[in-house]
Each structure stands twice: as structure tokens, then as C-alpha cells.
Amino acid sequence: MKPTIDRATVLHVAALARLRVSEEDLPRLTAQMGEILNYVALLDELDLSGIEPTSHAVDLVGSLRDDEPRPGLAREAALAVAPNSSPPFFKVPKVLEGGGDA
Secondary structure, eight states: OOOOOOHHHHHHHHHHTTOOOOTTTHHHHHHHHHHHHHHHHHGGGSOOTTOOOOSSSSOOOSOSOOOOOOOOOOHHHHHHTOSSEETTEEOOOOOOSSOOOO
């Protein structure tokens, strides 16, 4: 069964993605989303028996470095480029009003 895309679905996906979609773009986007889902539905027709699932298309060898301690940035150097500081601290804008439970 081929998935169907309607105006409401396009608007719902746009809202989830926090996108504004104009009325004039709705028909085009509805058609394009339908074409995408129809193409993905073709994958259901493939015989994938005997094919091992993968998380990457190629083997990743040495993609992460060893987690070893190393020297960090000196406090004075970090504070020197901070937009606002009062050594030995960084000043940041208040983000919570009235405290909180944290």
C-alpha cells in the first residue's frame, strides 16, 4: 500500500520542523512529499534476506581518538577572550527567573 500525503500532513510536518509554509507552496510540497514516500515504499519490495544490517556504509576504523588526559586551555587565556568576565570567573547572562528547583 502506498502512503498518502495530504495538506494536513504537510502542515503537521512543517510545524514539527518549525517551518512556515505558504498556501501557494502547499500543493508542490504535498506532491514532493508523496513522491519521496512512494520512492521509499519501493524499498519494501526488495529482497533483503541474507543481508546483514549495518549502521554505516563503510567500516569505520580509528574514527575516534583514545580518551587520554591532556593539557587544557589556561584560565588566563580563556578569560582573555571571554566577552564578559570577572577573574577568575566567566560572566553569563541570567537565564532563570526566580531561582528554580535545579
